[in-house]
Amino acid sequence: MSDYLLDTNLLLRFCDTASSQHPIAINAIATLLKRGEQVFVTAQNLIEFWAVATRPKSANGFDWTPQQTEQEINRLLNLFLFLEDSPVIFTHWQKLVLQYAVSGKQVHDARLVAAMLAHGISQLVTFNTTDFVRYSNIILIKPSSVK
Numbered sequence: 001m002s003d004y005l006l007d008t009n010l011l012l013r014f015c016d017t018a019s020s021q022h023p024i025a026i027n028a029i030a031t032l033l034k035r036g037e038q039v040f041v042t043a044q045n046l047i048e049f050w051a052v053a054t055r056p057k058s059a060n061g062f063d064w065t066p067q068q069t070e071q072e073i074n075r076l077l078n079l080f081l082f083l084e085d086s087p088v089i090f091t092h093w094q095k096l097v098l099q100y101a102v103s104g105k106q107v108h109d110a111r112l113v114a115a116m117l118a119h120g121i122s123q124l125v126t127f128n129t130t131d132f133v134r135y136s137n138i139i140l141i142k143p144s145s146v147k
Helices: 008-015 022-034 043-054 066-079 087-099 106-119
Strands: 003-006 038-042 081-083 123-125 139-141
Touching: 003 008, 003 106, 008 022, 008 043, 008 066, 022 038, 038 043, 038 066, 038 106, 043 066, 043 106, 087 106, 106 123
Parallel strands: 003 038, 003 123, 038 081, 123 139
Antiparallel strands: none
């Protein structure tokens, strides 16, 4: 059994039935769960999810109400294991952003990697592997490659 963190972009496509990547997200997650893998989300994922889900469609969001978004987050929390935040995540994050000269929006991805390091998780399932390729200490998995 292996441990996997799901990236926010995967969670968004998992929940967005209108996305062309929805079937790929469903298949990847279902396969991991059927295999009995440990599948995790973090507070960072859920905060990012909330931001996109409640944003207007004109700003590349879902335009969901806070109540609808809360229901979806509760569903995700029932499906996946939750990694607690801890002070050590910040310590890992600070080292990562300095080591890899991370700036701008990429700092959020660095925090996901920091959570992985803090909890001993090495595998990240993401549609955006290019956003994480700089981190040599994690294994990137495209959802379409989960079999």
